[in-house]
Amino acid sequence: xxxxxxxxxxxxxFGKAQVLSDIKMSVKPNQVTAIxxxxxxxxxxxxxxxxxxxxxxxxxxxxxxxxxxELNIYKNGTAAVDVRRRIGxxxxxxxxFPTMSIYDNVAAGLRLNGFRNxxxxxxxxxxxxxxxxxxxxxxxVFKKKSGASLSGGQQQRLCIARALAVxxxxxxxxxxxxxxxxxSTGKIEELMFQLKDQFTVVIVTHxxxxxxxxADWTGFxxxxxxxxxxxxxxxxxxxADKRTEDYVTGRFG
Amino acid sequence: xxxxxxxxxxxxSFSRRATNWxxxxxxxxxxLLVLAPLFAIFGYLVYKGIGSINLEFLTHTPRPxxxxxxxxxxxxxxxGLILGIASLIGIPLGMGAxxxxxxxxxxxxxxxVRFTADVLNGVxxxxxxxxxxxxxVLRQGHFSAFSGGVALGxxxxxxxxxxxxxxxxxxxxxxxxxxxxxxxxxxxxxxxxALRSAASGIITxxxxxxxxxxxxxxxxxxxxxxxxxxxxxxNQPTAALPLQIFTYAISPFDEWHRQAWAGALVxxxxxxxxxxxxxxxARRGSVRHTA
Numbered sequence: 001x002x003x004x005x006x007x008x009x010x011x012x013x014f015g016k017a018q019v020l021s022d023i024k025m026s027v028k029p030n031q032v033t034a035i036x037x038x039x040x041x042x043x044x045x046x047x048x049x050x051x052x053x054x055x056x057x058x059x060x061x062x063x064x065x066x067x068x069x070e071l072n073i074y075k076n077g078t079a080a081v082d083v084r085r086r087i088g089x090x091x092x093x094x095x096x097f098p099t100m101s102i103y104d105n106v107a108a109g110l111r112l113n114g115f116r117n118x119x120x121x122x123x124x125x126x127x128x129x130x131x132x133x134x135x136x137x138x139x140x141v142f143k144k145k146s147g148a149s150l151s152g153g154q155q156q157r158l159c160i161a162r163a164l165a166v167x168x169x170x171x172x173x174x175x176x177x178x179x180x181x182x183x184s185t186g187k188i189e190e191l192m193f194q195l196k197d198q199f200t201v202v203i204v205t206h207x208x209x210x211x212x213x214x215a216d217w218t219g220f221x222x223x224x225x226x227x228x229x230x231x232x233x234x235x236x237x238x239x240a241d242k243r244t245e246d247y248v249t250g251r252f253g
Numbered sequence: 254x255x256x257x258x259x260x261x262x263x264x265x266s267f268s269r270r271a272t273n274w275x276x277x278x279x280x281x282x283x284x285l286l287v288l289a290p291l292f293a294i295f296g297y298l299v300y301k302g303i304g305s306i307n308l309e310f311l312t313h314t315p316r317p318x319x320x321x322x323x324x325x326x327x328x329x330x331x332x333g334l335i336l337g338i339a340s341l342i343g344i345p346l347g348m349g350a351x352x353x354x355x356x357x358x359x360x361x362x363x364x365x366v367r368f369t370a371d372v373l374n375g376v377x378x379x380x381x382x383x384x385x386x387x388x389x390v391l392r393q394g395h396f397s398a399f400s401g402g403v404a405l406g407x408x409x410x411x412x413x414x415x416x417x418x419x420x421x422x423x424x425x426x427x428x429x430x431x432x433x434x435x436x437x438x439x440x441x442x443x444x445x446x447a448l449r450s451a452a453s454g455i456i457t458x459x460x461x462x463x464x465x466x467x468x469x470x471x472x473x474x475x476x477x478x479x480x481x482x483x484x485x486x487x488n489q490p491t492a493a494l495p496l497q498i499f500t501y502a503i504s505p506f507d508e509w510h511r512q513a514w515a516g517a518l519v520x521x522x523x524x525x526x527x528x529x530x531x532x533x534x535a536r537r538g539s540v541r542h543t544a
Contacts, residue, residue: 112445
């Protein structure tokens with residue numbers, strides 16, 4: 001099941017440059033939350049702070065509180081790898097492991113963390129591929145064919161299946177469809193409706209129509225600040241802030 | 254060389270077609286020129302050496318001077334022993350250094366490691382032999398396969414380290430991010446994702462280093478030393494093919510000259526076979542990229 005995320009006083013830096021200031025947000029469980037905003041506003045950095053991927057970049061710093069379910073992910077003694085197992089991530093460019101078969105790609109997260117039960121692994125791989133709506137397309141070849149041999153859209157759904165196989169509570173998606181054609185994009189968006197039954201989904205997008213289509217909640221970021229966070233319908237019809245209105249009506253950004 | 258792929262439609266002007274033809278011919282002959290010495294050497298080796306290769310040559314130790322027959326079996330096995338020791342030293346140390354440089358080292362210390370590796374690569378092999386002689390042979394008081402292996406292993410390190418580093422740097426970073434994002438610890442991701450993605454290039458580098466030291470003679474002169482008899486003890490002076498070839502080639506005896514040629518041919522063939530076998534095995538272990 002999905003869990004909620006409470007973000008308080010979140011600040012992030014690259015070296016001396018502050019890219020996020022004082023973010024406060026309450027992400028609801030089992031809902032799709034979209035993060036929108038112009039390029040460079042900090043929206044990718046924001047989601048990377050939610051599963052401690054931000055700190056993998058040299059010189060990156062972060063402060064503040066992020067609580068996922070009951071887990072304070074920045075508390076001393078919380079291991080980054082444990083956080084990332086509970087909060088899966090899908091990246092902008094599909095990035096399947098090139099030397100692995102489709103099956104091995106999906107199994108990688110569990111296997112490389114020491115999971116060895118073959119039968120259960122088979123089940124999880126099939127379930128994850130079904131959840132990611134890829135099963136029907138690959139079921140005959142998924143043990144032999146390399147993940148890199150799939151089309152871009154299929155690769156991205158493979159990456160989603162790979163993230164789901166670890167059975168996370170939250171799925172972060174960083175512009176998951178921006179490198180895909182409209183049909184593949186449609187499939188990914190459709191997927192999000194189904195995924196929110198089991199997971200909390202946070203998606204970064206600079207496609208406002210996409211946010212309007214898939215998200216229950218939308219947060220608008222500008223220059224490292226969260227300007228407005230509300231129900232998607234409210235953001236797109238009667239935003240409280242002038243800057244949000246300017247952005248969603250296409251007057252800038 | 255100028256096959257159908259290079260054919261150009263009629264409407265293209267004569268001068269452009271002529272330029273294309275000349276450029277293609279130049280590239281093709283350059284390629285031939287590169288291959289020619291290799292085939293010349295190999296051909297000459299076969300011509301001179303094949304006559305002396307027989308079962309006895311491959312299964313017996315050398316006979317005393319003046320007696321016909323005998324072989325280099327002990328040198329073949331000795332070379333295997335020394336190269337095995339060298340690989341045990343050179344491959345893990347080299348790969349370890351390469352992994353450090355590519356995945357962890359972004360500081361001045363790694364610049365120092367990189368520079369040292371490049372310098373070590375340029376150190377003449379006989380100098381490495383003398384150093385190992387002073388550090389190991391003199392202290393132990395005897396020549397040995399072990400000291401020979403150490404000398405060759407040291408020579409393998411820089412090549413293995415730099416190819417490992419370069420191949421790892423070619424693995425796209427988003428693959429590493431994917432692994433980290435799944436909660437896979439970095440050491441595990443380095444071994445199972447990054448190294449695995451770079452495996453074929455790293456194996457090529459290792460085999461290059463292996464093939465290079467397999468023919469080294471100078472560092473073995475005062476380490477492994479050579480031996481006319483069987484010895485499988487790594488603490489004893491041990492025969493090696495390059496040493497045996499060297500000894501026989503500078504001798505005044507025709508029979509030994511013939512055997513030196515045969516030894517050279519065996520050495521080349523063994524190197525080619527081991528490189529090919531490793532590559533085949535590596536290819537079998539990886540998934541195909543198409544259906």
